[in-house]
Amino acid sequence: MDLFSELDQSNQPKLPFIISADIEYSYLWHDAVQAFILKVPNGELMFAEHFFNRKVSDRSVEYFQQNDTLDWKNTNWQQVSEHDFAQIKFTHINWQRDKINMYGRSLYLPRLTAWYGDSGKRYTYSGITSKPNAWNQGLLYIKQKIEQATATSFNSVLLNWYRNGDDHMSWHADDEQELGKNPVIASVNFGQTRDFVLRRMDDPAKKIVIALPHGSLLVMRGQLQHYWQHSVPKRKKVTGSRFNLTFRYIV
């Protein structure tokens, strides 16, 4: 019996990801930050399942939805009409219902979005170029915690609000030029748990599925955006809201 290998394993929690059998990977548990570091071909992920405590996480869900019109706890946001939504003034977050052009038709994105960042930075996502909203206290609090844990500085954040399991994000890579060559992207999650799925660009059957719960942090880094795509698929059984914040550094 190899006593020492057994000791090592007993210290290391099991990685809570579903990984296709033909992906070569290795991981370690980083006790100081209570996070897994996963190395996959052409990239690295860091995952802290309980990065923000319950109090901060619950408060964030409230903070993002506070508004002058509707009781956020009892609102089915998916059913608020375009007209009604446009009348609502959110207290902290300037939520948008963005439209994109697809094959000459204008369609709503299947989620709400907001972009915050240092002034003077322009950013393009889903073909939309926008100017950032100015930082507020809540977002700066979250940013500062993420910067400490990742030893990285960020100057912008894209917020996504998935109102229920119908809202989703299609396959893409965060490979916009303004993010630089090998960006560090830190993704923070509040509200309903949703699956985040990665797949190899050269072999889309190779997948990694990560359930991202309330208060979790997932960091993507290395060459990942050049070799892997990611998505947030529909989940019919999910009825409530999920908020995702991806912190980025715009060059």
Ligand SMILES: O=C(O)CCC(=O)C(=O)O
């Ligand atoms: O909601 C998520 O977990 C992913 C968001 C994302 O991929 C993005 O904003 O680029």
Ligand SMILES: [Fe+2]
């Ligand atoms: Fe992305």
